[in-house]
Amino acid sequence: EAGVAQSPRYKIIEKRQSVAFWCNPISGHATLYWYQQILGQGPKLLIQFQNNGVVDDSQLPKDRFSAERLKGVDSTLKIQPAKLEDSAVYLCASSLDSRRANYGYTFGSGTRLTVV
Amino acid sequence: AQSVAQPEDQVNVAEGNPLTVKCTYSVSGNPYLFWYVQYPNRGLQFLLKYITGDNLVKGSYGFEAEFNKSQTSFHLKKPSALVSDSALYFCAVIAGSGGYQKVTFGTGTKLQVIP
Numbered sequence: 001e002a003g004v005a006q007s008p009r010y011k012i013i014e015k016r017q018s019v020a021f022w023c024n025p026i027s028g029h030a031t032l033y034w035y036q037q038i039l040g041q042g043p044k045l046l047i048q049f050q051n052n053g054v055v056d057d058s059q060l061p062k063d064r065f066s067a068e069r070l071k072g073v074d075s076t077l078k079i080q081p082a083k084l085e086d087s088a089v090y091l092c093a094s095s096l097d098s099r100r101a102n103y104g105y106t107f108g109s110g111t112r113l114t115v116v
Numbered sequence: 117a118q119s120v121a122q123p124e125d126q127v128n129v130a131e132g133n134p135l136t137v138k139c140t141y142s143v144s145g146n147p148y149l150f151w152y153v154q155y156p157n158r159g160l161q162f163l164l165k166y167i168t169g170d171n172l173v174k175g176s177y178g179f180e181a182e183f184n185k186s187q188t189s190f191h192l193k194k195p196s197a198l199v200s201d202s203a204l205y206f207c208a209v210i211a212g213s214g215g216y217q218k219v220t221f222g223t224g225t226k227l228q229v230i231p
Contacts, residue, residue: 042120042222042223056218093160105150106162107160112157
């Protein structure tokens with residue numbers, strides 16, 4: 001099966017600019033996650049979707065970050081305006097159904113964002 | 117609140133020697149435990165998981181992990197390390213009673229296998 005697709009792979013922007021990342025999960029996976037991984041740290045969950053609804057966005061900085069999954073398939077994560085501390089790898093993951101933990105997760109290769 | 121601790125930032129081991137990467141967790145309820153590996157500029161790859169049953173779990177690339185409920189640990193092991201095992205390893209716990217399960221990752225352990 002095809003994996004989780006993310007684009008772009010790399011992005012460099014200036015602070016205060018906006019940026020968007022795209023994720024296409026594995027076909028049929030109901031749950032989609034966006035993680036932020038700062039260098040030297042473990043992934044931090046930003047937002048979790050079940051189909052097109054938000055299940056958990058408690059750690060999403062909503063003043064500057066937004067995400068949508070309008071049709072319950074692919075998703076975009078936006079940052080506007082970006083800050084220097086947003087420099088990180090943004091990982092997308094999907095699973096069949098987050099109500100069943102034993103399914104685990106499949107991760108995309110990530111988008112490396114550098115804010116200068 | 118659930119948490120995962122990986123007490124070692126880096127583990128160095130000689131090629132051919134056994135390796136252990138430590139992980140302890142704290143959850144209320146039954147934990148589901150995972151190990152992932154991350155190579156440079158790559159996403160996280162699944163290694164193995166413990167859901168229930170046998171405490172010794174075998175996974176990809178010859179790795180295994182032992183679930184110890186009394187010590188709340190899930191250490192990753194391999195009998196003979198390869199240079200190609202050098203990477204960043206993350207332990208994760210998924211827990212939650214009913215509804216949507218929540219996942220928490222550890223901070224990661226860098227494994228360096230020395231030729």
